[in-house]
Amino acid sequence: MNPDLFEGGVRLWDAGLRAVWQQYTAAGESLREQGRALAGQTPASVIYAEGRARVLHYHPLVEPPHPVPLLCIPSMINRYYVMDLTPERSLVRFLLRQGIDVYMLDWGTATPVDRYRTLDEAIAGMLRRVVGAIRRASGQPAVSLLGYCMGGMMAAVYSALFPQDVAALVNLAGPINYHDDGIYSVWTRPEWFDADRLVDTLGNIPANVLNTTFHLVRPTDQLIQALNYWERRDDPAFLRTFAALHLWLNDPTPFPGEIFRKYVKALYQQNQLILGQFRIGERRIDLGTVAAPALTIAARRDHIAPWGSVAVLHDLIASQDKELIVLESGHIGMVVGSDAHAKLWPRLAGWLAARSGGDSSSPPT
Amino acid sequence: MRDPFAESLRASLEAWERQAAAYWDSLIRSPDVLRRVSRQANLTLDTYRRITQTLESAGLPGPAPQQDGARALYLLERIAHQLDDLAARIADLESRLDEP
Numbered sequence: 168m169n170p171d172l173f174e175g176g177v178r179l180w181d182a183g184l185r186a187v188w189q190q191y192t193a194a195g196e197s198l199r200e201q202g203r204a205l206a207g208q209t210p211a212s213v214i215y216a217e218g219r220a221r222v223l224h225y226h227p228l229v230e231p232p233h234p235v236p237l238l239c240i241p242s243m244i245n246r247y248y249v250m251d252l253t254p255e256r257s258l259v260r261f262l263l264r265q266g267i268d269v270y271m272l273d274w275g276t277a278t279p280v281d282r283y284r285t286l287d288e289a290i291a292g293m294l295r296r297v298v299g300a301i302r303r304a305s306g307q308p309a310v311s312l313l314g315y316c317m318g319g320m321m322a323a324v325y326s327a328l329f330p331q332d333v334a335a336l337v338n339l340a341g342p343i344n345y346h347d348d349g350i351y352s353v354w355t356r357p358e359w360f361d362a363d364r365l366v367d368t369l370g371n372i373p374a375n376v377l378n379t380t381f382h383l384v385r386p387t388d389q390l391i392q393a394l395n396y397w398e399r400r401d402d403p404a405f406l407r408t409f410a411a412l413h414l415w416l417n418d419p420t421p422f423p424g425e426i427f428r429k430y431v432k433a434l435y436q437q438n439q440l441i442l443g444q445f446r447i448g449e450r451r452i453d454l455g456t457v458a459a460p461a462l463t464i465a466a467r468r469d470h471i472a473p474w475g476s477v478a479v480l481h482d483l484i485a486s487q488d489k490e491l492i493v494l495e496s497g498h499i500g501m502v503v504g505s506d507a508h509a510k511l512w513p514r515l516a517g518w519l520a521a522r523s524g525g526d527s528s529s530p531p532t
Numbered sequence: 533m534r535d536p537f538a539e540s541l542r543a544s545l546e547a548w549e550r551q552a553a554a555y556w557d558s559l560i561r562s563p564d565v566l567r568r569v570s571r572q573a574n575l576t577l578d579t580y581r582r583i584t585q586t587l588e589s590a591g592l593p594g595p596a597p598q599q600d601g602a603r604a605l606y607l608l609e610r611i612a613h614q615l616d617d618l619a620a621r622i623a624d625l626e627s628r629l630d631e632p
Contacts, residue, residue: 172555175548183541217613283606292610296617303624353561359570368577387549387556394545398538 184390190400191393195413198396198406202414205407207248209260211271215300218284219275222297224304225263232268233523235334236305238298239271240318243289244377244422245415247273250315252411252503255404258512265516267523270301270310272318274420282370282424286433287447289426290321291328298325298332309334311519314341315502316472317430320440323480326457328447335460335522337515338480340472340498343454346438347476350384355435362431372422381419384470412503441479454480460488460522464511469498490518 180188211223222238239259241247250271251259262269272294277284284293301310311334314322319341326333345352354360365372382389392413399405439445445452463481465474474493481491494501494511501507559565587593 169555172548172551176552179541179545179548182544183537184545187541218609279602280605280609283603288610293613296613299617299620303620350557350560354566356566358563359566361570361574364574364577368581383560385553385556387552390545391549394538394542398535398542 184394187397188390188393191396194396194400198410198413199417201406201410202412205253206411206414207246207251208254209251209257209263214270214304215297217293217296219278219281220293220297221273221275222300223271223273224301225259225269225271227266227268228260228263229266231525232263232266233520233525234268234305235307235309235311235523236268236270236301237262237311237313237519237523238301239269240294240312240314240322241272241274242316242318243274243277243426244317244419246418246420247271248411249415249499249502252415253407256408256411256503256508258502258507258515261508261512262516262519265520266525267516267519268305272297277371277421277423279370281421284423284426286426286429289423290324291447291450294321294325295329295332298329302332307334311335311337311523313337313339313519315339316341316498319472319477320434323454323457323484324440324445324447324452326459326461327452327454328450330456330458333459335462335519336457336486337462337464337519338477339464340466340469340477340501341480342434342472342476343480343483344438344441344476345435346441347473349473349476350470352435352476354380355431357436360431360436362428362436366424366428370424372424372427374419374421377419377422378417381416408503412499416499441483454483455485457484458486461486462490462492462515462518464492464494464501464515466494466496466498466501468496469501471498488522 209225211225213221214224215222239247239250241250251257254260259269259271298310302308309332312322312325314320314337316339319338320343321341322336323338323341323343326336342349355362369376396409399409433439433445437444440452440454443451443453443455461480461484463478465472465477467474469477478491478493481489492511492514494507496504496506501511
Protein backbone atom coordinates (compact mmCIF):
# COMPACT_ATOMS: atom_id res chain seq x y z
CA MET A 168 0.00 0.00 0.00
CA ASN A 169 1.12 3.52 -0.77
CA PRO A 170 2.69 4.77 2.52
CA ASP A 171 1.49 8.34 1.86
CA LEU A 172 -2.09 7.10 1.63
CA PHE A 173 -1.75 5.19 4.89
CA GLU A 174 -0.12 8.11 6.71
CA GLY A 175 -2.77 10.48 5.32
CA GLY A 176 -5.44 8.26 6.85
CA VAL A 177 -3.69 8.21 10.23
CA ARG A 178 -3.36 12.01 10.19
CA LEU A 179 -7.09 12.40 9.46
CA TRP A 180 -7.92 9.94 12.23
CA ASP A 181 -5.90 11.91 14.74
CA ALA A 182 -7.18 15.26 13.46
CA GLY A 183 -10.76 14.53 14.49
CA LEU A 184 -12.03 11.61 12.41
CA ARG A 185 -11.71 9.29 15.40
CA ALA A 186 -14.27 11.32 17.41
CA VAL A 187 -16.58 11.55 14.38
CA TRP A 188 -16.40 7.77 13.84
CA GLN A 189 -16.98 6.99 17.52
CA GLN A 190 -20.10 9.17 17.62
CA TYR A 191 -21.40 7.61 14.43
CA THR A 192 -20.91 4.02 15.55
CA ALA A 193 -22.31 4.78 19.01
CA ALA A 194 -25.45 6.14 17.31
CA GLY A 195 -25.91 3.02 15.13
CA GLU A 196 -28.65 1.27 17.11
CA SER A 197 -30.47 4.51 17.81
CA LEU A 198 -30.41 5.36 14.09
CA ARG A 199 -31.76 1.95 13.17
CA GLU A 200 -34.50 2.34 15.79
CA GLN A 201 -35.49 5.71 14.31
CA GLY A 202 -35.36 4.16 10.85
CA ARG A 203 -37.71 1.34 11.86
CA ALA A 204 -40.30 3.90 12.98
CA LEU A 205 -40.12 5.70 9.62
CA ALA A 206 -39.53 3.10 6.91
CA GLY A 207 -42.39 1.42 5.06
CA GLN A 208 -45.09 3.39 6.87
CA THR A 209 -47.42 4.24 3.99
CA PRO A 210 -50.79 2.64 4.85
CA ALA A 211 -51.42 -0.59 2.97
CA SER A 212 -53.40 -3.83 3.14
CA VAL A 213 -52.00 -7.28 2.49
CA ILE A 214 -53.94 -8.75 -0.45
CA TYR A 215 -51.87 -11.89 -0.99
CA ALA A 216 -49.33 -13.93 0.93
CA GLU A 217 -47.20 -16.86 -0.12
CA GLY A 218 -44.53 -18.40 2.08
CA ARG A 219 -42.56 -15.51 3.55
CA ALA A 220 -43.68 -13.10 0.82
CA ARG A 221 -46.69 -10.81 0.80
CA VAL A 222 -48.25 -8.30 -1.54
CA LEU A 223 -49.16 -4.89 -0.17
CA HIS A 224 -51.86 -2.76 -1.72
CA TYR A 225 -51.34 0.86 -0.74
CA HIS A 226 -54.42 2.82 0.13
CA PRO A 227 -55.07 5.29 -2.70
CA LEU A 228 -54.42 8.95 -1.95
CA VAL A 229 -56.50 10.00 -4.95
CA GLU A 230 -59.98 8.56 -5.58
CA PRO A 231 -60.46 6.91 -7.91
CA PRO A 232 -56.90 6.05 -8.94
CA HIS A 233 -55.98 5.29 -12.54
CA PRO A 234 -57.45 1.86 -13.39
CA VAL A 235 -54.28 -0.04 -14.37
CA PRO A 236 -52.46 -1.18 -11.22
CA LEU A 237 -48.70 -0.98 -10.74
CA LEU A 238 -46.71 -3.79 -9.12
CA CYS A 239 -43.34 -2.78 -7.65
CA ILE A 240 -40.81 -5.64 -7.59
CA PRO A 241 -37.75 -4.95 -5.45
CA SER A 242 -34.56 -6.98 -5.32
CA MET A 243 -34.87 -10.26 -3.41
CA ILE A 244 -31.94 -9.45 -1.16
CA ASN A 245 -32.78 -5.92 -0.06
CA ARG A 246 -35.90 -4.76 1.71
CA TYR A 247 -38.80 -3.39 -0.29
CA TYR A 248 -39.09 -0.25 1.84
CA VAL A 249 -36.34 1.52 -0.06
CA MET A 250 -39.23 2.59 -2.30
CA ASP A 251 -41.16 3.80 0.77
CA LEU A 252 -38.28 5.08 2.85
CA THR A 253 -39.88 7.85 4.92
CA PRO A 254 -43.19 9.68 4.50
CA GLU A 255 -41.41 12.61 2.85
CA ARG A 256 -38.98 10.50 0.79
CA SER A 257 -41.27 7.81 -0.57
CA LEU A 258 -41.51 6.91 -4.24
CA VAL A 259 -44.64 4.91 -3.41
CA ARG A 260 -46.34 7.88 -1.78
CA PHE A 261 -45.37 10.14 -4.68
CA LEU A 262 -46.93 7.73 -7.17
CA LEU A 263 -50.08 7.44 -5.04
CA ARG A 264 -50.41 11.23 -5.05
CA GLN A 265 -50.30 11.15 -8.83
CA GLY A 266 -53.20 8.70 -8.84
CA ILE A 267 -51.26 5.50 -9.51
CA ASP A 268 -52.76 2.37 -7.90
CA VAL A 269 -49.64 0.90 -6.26
CA TYR A 270 -48.96 -2.68 -5.12
CA MET A 271 -45.67 -3.87 -3.62
CA LEU A 272 -44.11 -7.31 -3.51
CA ASP A 273 -42.35 -7.79 -0.17
CA TRP A 274 -40.20 -10.90 -0.58
CA GLY A 275 -39.92 -11.27 3.20
CA THR A 276 -37.01 -13.00 4.93
CA ALA A 277 -35.81 -16.24 3.36
CA THR A 278 -35.74 -19.22 5.74
CA PRO A 279 -34.11 -22.67 5.29
CA VAL A 280 -37.28 -23.74 3.44
CA ASP A 281 -36.58 -21.12 0.76
CA ARG A 282 -33.15 -22.57 0.08
CA TYR A 283 -34.83 -24.87 -2.49
CA ARG A 284 -36.91 -22.21 -4.21
CA THR A 285 -35.71 -21.73 -7.78
CA LEU A 286 -35.52 -18.63 -9.94
CA ASP A 287 -37.83 -20.37 -12.43
CA GLU A 288 -40.46 -20.93 -9.72
CA ALA A 289 -40.03 -17.38 -8.38
CA ILE A 290 -40.71 -15.81 -11.80
CA ALA A 291 -43.03 -18.26 -13.61
CA GLY A 292 -44.75 -19.50 -10.44
CA MET A 293 -44.85 -17.06 -7.59
CA LEU A 294 -44.68 -13.83 -9.60
CA ARG A 295 -47.42 -15.12 -11.89
CA ARG A 296 -49.63 -15.89 -8.89
CA VAL A 297 -48.91 -12.42 -7.48
CA VAL A 298 -49.89 -10.80 -10.77
CA GLY A 299 -53.00 -13.01 -10.84
CA ALA A 300 -53.97 -11.87 -7.35
CA ILE A 301 -53.59 -8.22 -8.38
CA ARG A 302 -55.59 -8.76 -11.55
CA ARG A 303 -58.40 -10.26 -9.49
CA ALA A 304 -58.23 -7.53 -6.84
CA SER A 305 -58.22 -4.72 -9.38
CA GLY A 306 -60.47 -6.29 -12.01
CA GLN A 307 -57.92 -5.29 -14.66
CA PRO A 308 -56.67 -7.69 -17.34
CA ALA A 309 -53.05 -6.50 -17.13
CA VAL A 310 -50.69 -4.95 -14.60
CA SER A 311 -47.79 -2.52 -15.01
CA LEU A 312 -44.48 -3.76 -13.57
CA LEU A 313 -41.80 -1.60 -11.96
CA GLY A 314 -38.73 -3.66 -11.11
CA TYR A 315 -35.80 -2.26 -9.17
CA CYS A 316 -32.32 -3.83 -9.38
CA MET A 317 -32.73 -7.63 -9.54
CA GLY A 318 -36.48 -6.98 -9.68
CA GLY A 319 -35.93 -5.11 -12.96
CA MET A 320 -34.44 -8.20 -14.54
CA MET A 321 -37.34 -10.28 -13.20
CA ALA A 322 -39.92 -7.82 -14.55
CA ALA A 323 -38.28 -7.87 -18.00
CA VAL A 324 -38.17 -11.68 -18.05
CA TYR A 325 -41.79 -11.86 -16.88
CA SER A 326 -42.81 -9.47 -19.69
CA ALA A 327 -41.24 -11.84 -22.22
CA LEU A 328 -42.91 -14.90 -20.66
CA PHE A 329 -46.41 -13.54 -20.09
CA PRO A 330 -46.93 -10.52 -22.36
CA GLN A 331 -50.71 -10.62 -21.92
CA ASP A 332 -50.28 -9.86 -18.20
CA VAL A 333 -48.14 -6.74 -18.65
CA ALA A 334 -49.61 -3.31 -19.39
CA ALA A 335 -46.26 -1.49 -19.14
CA LEU A 336 -42.72 -2.26 -17.99
CA VAL A 337 -40.37 -0.03 -15.99
CA ASN A 338 -36.83 -1.26 -15.44
CA LEU A 339 -35.22 0.77 -12.69
CA ALA A 340 -31.51 -0.15 -12.54
CA GLY A 341 -32.09 -3.80 -13.37
CA PRO A 342 -29.02 -5.33 -15.04
CA ILE A 343 -29.62 -7.15 -18.31
CA ASN A 344 -26.05 -7.45 -19.64
CA TYR A 345 -24.04 -9.05 -16.84
CA HIS A 346 -20.67 -8.94 -18.57
CA ASP A 347 -19.87 -5.35 -17.80
CA ASP A 348 -17.21 -3.62 -15.75
CA GLY A 349 -19.27 -3.71 -12.55
CA ILE A 350 -17.63 -5.09 -9.45
CA TYR A 351 -20.10 -7.96 -9.06
CA SER A 352 -19.43 -9.02 -12.63
CA VAL A 353 -15.72 -9.15 -11.80
CA TRP A 354 -16.13 -10.90 -8.42
CA THR A 355 -18.38 -13.66 -9.76
CA ARG A 356 -16.17 -14.77 -12.66
CA PRO A 357 -15.88 -18.58 -12.76
CA GLU A 358 -12.08 -18.40 -12.49
CA TRP A 359 -12.42 -17.54 -8.81
CA PHE A 360 -16.07 -17.79 -7.79
CA ASP A 361 -17.56 -21.21 -7.07
CA ALA A 362 -21.31 -20.66 -6.66
CA ASP A 363 -21.97 -24.42 -6.36
CA ARG A 364 -19.59 -24.84 -3.44
CA LEU A 365 -21.11 -21.82 -1.68
CA VAL A 366 -24.73 -23.01 -2.05
CA ASP A 367 -23.97 -26.69 -1.40
CA THR A 368 -22.24 -25.72 1.83
CA LEU A 369 -24.31 -22.83 3.18
CA GLY A 370 -27.74 -23.27 1.57
CA ASN A 371 -29.11 -19.74 1.61
CA ILE A 372 -26.41 -17.07 1.39
CA PRO A 373 -26.56 -15.50 4.87
CA ALA A 374 -27.57 -11.86 5.21
CA ASN A 375 -24.38 -10.95 7.09
CA VAL A 376 -22.26 -12.36 4.25
CA LEU A 377 -24.21 -10.24 1.77
CA ASN A 378 -23.93 -7.18 3.98
CA THR A 379 -20.16 -7.56 4.28
CA THR A 380 -19.95 -7.96 0.51
CA PHE A 381 -21.92 -4.75 -0.10
CA HIS A 382 -19.69 -2.78 2.26
CA LEU A 383 -16.52 -4.24 0.73
CA VAL A 384 -17.26 -2.53 -2.58
CA ARG A 385 -16.22 0.82 -1.09
CA PRO A 386 -15.56 0.51 2.65
CA THR A 387 -14.17 4.05 2.96
CA ASP A 388 -17.61 5.38 2.09
CA GLN A 389 -18.54 4.59 5.69
CA LEU A 390 -16.20 7.39 6.79
CA ILE A 391 -18.00 9.89 4.56
CA GLN A 392 -21.33 8.66 5.98
CA ALA A 393 -19.95 9.17 9.50
CA LEU A 394 -18.98 12.74 8.67
CA ASN A 395 -22.37 13.42 7.03
CA TYR A 396 -24.02 12.24 10.24
CA TRP A 397 -21.70 14.20 12.53
CA GLU A 398 -22.12 17.48 10.61
CA ARG A 399 -25.91 17.33 10.53
CA ARG A 400 -26.78 15.31 13.64
CA ASP A 401 -28.85 18.24 14.96
CA ASP A 402 -30.89 18.59 11.76
CA PRO A 403 -34.11 16.56 12.32
CA ALA A 404 -35.17 16.54 8.66
CA PHE A 405 -31.79 15.22 7.54
CA LEU A 406 -31.70 12.65 10.32
CA ARG A 407 -35.03 11.12 9.29
CA THR A 408 -33.85 10.19 5.81
CA PHE A 409 -30.38 9.29 7.08
CA ALA A 410 -31.74 6.97 9.77
CA ALA A 411 -34.12 5.16 7.40
CA LEU A 412 -31.39 4.74 4.80
CA HIS A 413 -28.92 3.58 7.45
CA LEU A 414 -31.42 0.92 8.48
CA TRP A 415 -32.02 -0.19 4.89
CA LEU A 416 -28.31 -0.42 4.11
CA ASN A 417 -27.81 -2.72 7.10
CA ASP A 418 -30.94 -4.82 6.72
CA PRO A 419 -30.45 -7.34 3.90
CA THR A 420 -32.24 -10.67 3.79
CA PRO A 421 -30.63 -14.05 2.99
CA PHE A 422 -30.37 -14.91 -0.69
CA PRO A 423 -32.28 -18.18 -1.36
CA GLY A 424 -29.61 -20.74 -2.30
CA GLU A 425 -30.93 -22.18 -5.57
CA ILE A 426 -31.94 -18.75 -6.85
CA PHE A 427 -28.43 -17.49 -6.06
CA ARG A 428 -26.91 -20.46 -7.91
CA LYS A 429 -28.82 -19.78 -11.12
CA TYR A 430 -28.52 -15.99 -10.82
CA VAL A 431 -24.74 -16.22 -10.61
CA LYS A 432 -24.10 -19.07 -13.04
CA ALA A 433 -26.64 -18.36 -15.79
CA LEU A 434 -26.55 -14.58 -15.66
CA TYR A 435 -23.30 -13.28 -14.13
CA GLN A 436 -21.06 -16.06 -15.39
CA GLN A 437 -22.69 -17.06 -18.68
CA ASN A 438 -24.60 -13.87 -19.48
CA GLN A 439 -27.40 -15.99 -20.91
CA LEU A 440 -30.07 -13.31 -20.91
CA ILE A 441 -28.32 -11.04 -23.40
CA LEU A 442 -27.26 -14.02 -25.50
CA GLY A 443 -30.84 -15.26 -25.81
CA GLN A 444 -29.97 -18.51 -24.01
CA PHE A 445 -31.64 -17.87 -20.66
CA ARG A 446 -34.40 -20.34 -19.83
CA ILE A 447 -37.23 -20.30 -17.34
CA GLY A 448 -38.52 -23.86 -17.20
CA GLU A 449 -38.66 -25.06 -20.78
CA ARG A 450 -39.02 -21.60 -22.25
CA ARG A 451 -36.17 -19.62 -23.71
CA ILE A 452 -36.37 -15.92 -22.88
CA ASP A 453 -36.21 -13.64 -25.89
CA LEU A 454 -36.34 -10.04 -24.73
CA GLY A 455 -36.83 -9.09 -28.37
CA THR A 456 -40.43 -10.25 -28.06
CA VAL A 457 -41.27 -7.68 -25.35
CA ALA A 458 -43.70 -5.26 -26.94
CA ALA A 459 -45.28 -3.58 -23.91
CA PRO A 460 -44.66 0.14 -23.41
CA ALA A 461 -41.31 0.28 -21.62
CA LEU A 462 -39.31 2.78 -19.62
CA THR A 463 -35.68 1.98 -18.84
CA ILE A 464 -33.92 4.04 -16.16
CA ALA A 465 -30.17 3.77 -15.62
CA ALA A 466 -27.69 5.81 -13.57
CA ARG A 467 -24.19 6.79 -14.68
CA ARG A 468 -22.64 6.43 -11.21
CA ASP A 469 -24.27 3.07 -10.52
CA HIS A 470 -21.54 0.68 -9.22
CA ILE A 471 -23.96 -2.23 -8.77
CA ALA A 472 -25.78 -2.21 -12.11
CA PRO A 473 -23.58 -0.16 -14.48
CA TRP A 474 -25.73 2.07 -16.67
CA GLY A 475 -24.82 0.35 -19.93
CA SER A 476 -25.84 -3.05 -18.62
CA VAL A 477 -29.27 -1.63 -17.74
CA ALA A 478 -29.77 0.63 -20.77
CA VAL A 479 -29.24 -2.25 -23.20
CA LEU A 480 -32.82 -3.37 -22.51
CA HIS A 481 -34.03 -0.30 -24.39
CA ASP A 482 -32.29 -1.52 -27.55
CA LEU A 483 -33.27 -5.16 -27.19
CA ILE A 484 -37.03 -4.92 -26.82
CA ALA A 485 -39.51 -4.59 -29.68
CA SER A 486 -41.74 -2.01 -27.95
CA GLN A 487 -42.79 0.85 -30.21
CA ASP A 488 -43.54 2.96 -27.16
CA LYS A 489 -40.26 3.03 -25.24
CA GLU A 490 -38.08 5.57 -23.47
CA LEU A 491 -34.63 5.57 -21.91
CA ILE A 492 -33.60 7.85 -19.05
CA VAL A 493 -29.96 8.00 -17.92
CA LEU A 494 -29.47 9.85 -14.65
CA GLU A 495 -26.33 11.37 -13.13
CA SER A 496 -26.72 9.50 -9.86
CA GLY A 497 -25.90 6.21 -8.16
CA HIS A 498 -27.82 2.97 -7.65
CA ILE A 499 -29.54 4.02 -4.44
CA GLY A 500 -29.61 7.77 -5.06
CA MET A 501 -31.78 7.19 -8.13
CA VAL A 502 -34.54 5.90 -5.84
CA VAL A 503 -34.17 7.95 -2.67
CA GLY A 504 -31.96 10.95 -3.52
CA SER A 505 -33.27 14.51 -3.48
CA ASP A 506 -32.48 14.79 -7.19
CA ALA A 507 -34.58 11.72 -7.90
CA HIS A 508 -37.43 13.22 -5.90
CA ALA A 509 -37.27 16.48 -7.83
CA LYS A 510 -36.61 15.19 -11.35
CA LEU A 511 -37.09 11.45 -11.82
CA TRP A 512 -40.24 10.80 -9.82
CA PRO A 513 -42.39 13.35 -11.70
CA ARG A 514 -41.22 11.94 -15.06
CA LEU A 515 -41.83 8.38 -13.92
CA ALA A 516 -45.28 9.20 -12.53
CA GLY A 517 -46.23 11.09 -15.69
CA TRP A 518 -45.05 8.23 -17.90
CA LEU A 519 -47.02 5.69 -15.86
CA ALA A 520 -50.15 7.84 -15.61
CA ALA A 521 -50.25 8.19 -19.39
CA ARG A 522 -50.28 4.39 -19.67
CA SER A 523 -52.57 3.57 -16.74
CA GLY A 524 -55.95 4.39 -18.26
CA GLY A 525 -58.44 6.97 -17.08
CA ASP A 526 -57.66 10.65 -17.60
CA SER A 527 -53.91 10.68 -18.26
CA SER A 528 -53.55 14.44 -18.49
CA SER A 529 -53.78 14.97 -14.73
CA PRO A 530 -54.21 12.93 -11.56
CA PRO A 531 -57.78 11.71 -11.18
CA THR A 532 -59.86 13.68 -8.75
CA MET B 533 -22.88 29.20 10.75
CA ARG B 534 -20.27 27.05 9.07
CA ASP B 535 -17.85 25.18 11.26
CA PRO B 536 -14.30 25.78 9.93
CA PHE B 537 -13.06 22.57 11.59
CA ALA B 538 -15.77 20.50 9.91
CA GLU B 539 -15.14 22.16 6.53
CA SER B 540 -11.43 21.48 6.75
CA LEU B 541 -12.00 17.88 7.86
CA ARG B 542 -14.49 17.28 5.02
CA ALA B 543 -12.18 18.67 2.36
CA SER B 544 -9.26 16.56 3.61
CA LEU B 545 -11.37 13.43 4.09
CA GLU B 546 -13.02 13.63 0.68
CA ALA B 547 -9.68 14.04 -1.06
CA TRP B 548 -8.17 11.14 0.90
CA GLU B 549 -11.25 8.93 0.44
CA ARG B 550 -11.15 9.33 -3.35
CA GLN B 551 -7.53 8.16 -3.42
CA ALA B 552 -8.16 5.33 -0.98
CA ALA B 553 -11.27 4.17 -2.89
CA ALA B 554 -9.35 4.15 -6.19
CA TYR B 555 -6.56 2.12 -4.59
CA TRP B 556 -9.09 -0.29 -3.03
CA ASP B 557 -10.98 -0.65 -6.30
CA SER B 558 -7.82 -1.69 -8.15
CA LEU B 559 -7.03 -4.15 -5.35
CA ILE B 560 -10.43 -5.86 -5.34
CA ARG B 561 -10.34 -6.22 -9.13
CA SER B 562 -6.87 -7.74 -9.22
CA PRO B 563 -7.00 -11.36 -10.50
CA ASP B 564 -4.15 -12.29 -8.18
CA VAL B 565 -5.98 -10.96 -5.12
CA LEU B 566 -9.26 -12.55 -6.19
CA ARG B 567 -7.61 -15.96 -6.70
CA ARG B 568 -6.05 -15.79 -3.23
CA VAL B 569 -9.33 -14.74 -1.60
CA SER B 570 -11.09 -17.52 -3.49
CA ARG B 571 -8.62 -20.17 -2.29
CA GLN B 572 -9.09 -19.02 1.30
CA ALA B 573 -12.88 -18.91 1.00
CA ASN B 574 -12.99 -22.41 -0.50
CA LEU B 575 -10.82 -23.77 2.31
CA THR B 576 -13.15 -22.17 4.86
CA LEU B 577 -16.23 -23.63 3.17
CA ASP B 578 -14.67 -27.10 2.98
CA THR B 579 -13.75 -26.93 6.67
CA TYR B 580 -17.29 -25.85 7.54
CA ARG B 581 -18.68 -28.75 5.56
CA ARG B 582 -16.37 -31.28 7.25
CA ILE B 583 -17.33 -30.00 10.70
CA THR B 584 -21.00 -30.27 9.77
CA GLN B 585 -20.55 -33.82 8.47
CA THR B 586 -18.60 -34.82 11.60
CA LEU B 587 -21.34 -33.45 13.84
CA GLU B 588 -23.95 -35.25 11.80
CA SER B 589 -22.15 -38.61 11.87
CA ALA B 590 -21.72 -38.25 15.64
CA GLY B 591 -25.47 -37.68 15.99
CA LEU B 592 -24.93 -34.13 17.23
CA PRO B 593 -27.18 -31.27 16.06
CA GLY B 594 -25.96 -29.49 12.95
CA PRO B 595 -27.58 -27.72 10.01
CA ALA B 596 -27.59 -30.77 7.71
CA PRO B 597 -30.28 -32.93 9.41
CA GLN B 598 -32.82 -30.16 8.92
CA GLN B 599 -32.27 -30.03 5.18
CA ASP B 600 -34.50 -32.96 4.22
CA GLY B 601 -37.31 -31.53 6.33
CA ALA B 602 -36.84 -28.09 4.77
CA ARG B 603 -36.98 -29.53 1.27
CA ALA B 604 -40.17 -31.46 2.04
CA LEU B 605 -41.71 -28.32 3.53
CA TYR B 606 -40.73 -26.33 0.46
CA LEU B 607 -42.38 -28.87 -1.86
CA LEU B 608 -45.53 -28.96 0.28
CA GLU B 609 -45.71 -25.16 0.30
CA ARG B 610 -45.29 -25.10 -3.45
CA ILE B 611 -48.09 -27.58 -4.02
CA ALA B 612 -50.35 -25.67 -1.62
CA HIS B 613 -49.72 -22.39 -3.48
CA GLN B 614 -50.39 -24.03 -6.83
CA LEU B 615 -53.66 -25.47 -5.52
CA ASP B 616 -54.68 -22.10 -4.08
CA ASP B 617 -53.93 -20.48 -7.40
CA LEU B 618 -55.91 -23.11 -9.26
CA ALA B 619 -58.87 -22.61 -6.93
CA ALA B 620 -58.75 -18.84 -7.49
CA ARG B 621 -58.67 -19.33 -11.26
CA ILE B 622 -61.60 -21.71 -11.16
CA ALA B 623 -63.58 -19.26 -9.00
CA ASP B 624 -62.72 -16.54 -11.50
CA LEU B 625 -63.93 -18.66 -14.42
CA GLU B 626 -67.12 -19.61 -12.58
CA SER B 627 -67.95 -15.98 -11.87
CA ARG B 628 -67.41 -15.17 -15.56
CA LEU B 629 -69.68 -18.01 -16.61
CA ASP B 630 -72.34 -16.74 -14.21
CA GLU B 631 -72.27 -13.32 -15.85
CA PRO B 632 -75.27 -12.74 -18.12
